Amino acid sequence: MSAIKSRRAPTKGDQREQALLDAARAVFRDKPIGQVTIDELAGAAGITRSGFYFYFESKQALLAAVVDQGIAEADSEMAEWLGSAGHDRDSLRRGLAAGLARWKVDGRWLREAFLAPDPGPDVMQIRDRLVGQGCTLFSRRIERDARAGLTVGGPPDLLAKMAVSLRSAMFAEVYADPDAFDEEELLDTLTDALLRLIYGSGPRD
Structure with a gap:
């Protein structure tokens, strides 16, 4: 059959x-x-x-679909780390590297959709919905590690929002000025900064 x-x-x-x-x-x-x-x-x-x-x-409906697709791609890039536990530095760094590569191509609209201080009411509505959605998987992972006693403490949803915001802010910096940082050094530093934010230490501390 x-x-x-x-x-x-x-x-x-x-x-x-x-x-x-x-x-x-x-x-x-x-x-x-x-x-x-x-x-x-x-x-x-x-x-x-x-x-x-x-x-x-409307154009806003199309933009929402484009941003939805971007969120799905970000979740896919981070899936390995989001599905693991503890530091797992290598998979976190791989996910960040994939995200940075995407920002280097789509940084203009990603920055406008997620970071511009006043993108207009239509874009802001999309941003509020999708930023919350994008933090959910981070928050769930942090909750799992918090139950295992691995994290620094603090509300998992707040730690997730901080982590996602830091990631986006640094990727936007690279898009705006590609020569400002050594890419490998930036990825290493960002990876360790996120791990210290969540766990209080890096795997090599």
């Missing part, structure tokens, strides 16, 4: 929606989000303006 496939193949609609997401990421790399028009996004994806509205009701 042949195996039953658990997932259908992508439809043309799926492919067009993904094309819009890919096009949006490319456009947002070059221009501030507020200056990008729906006609520009539709044209970059090779569809009409009415075609755009078939998939997304």
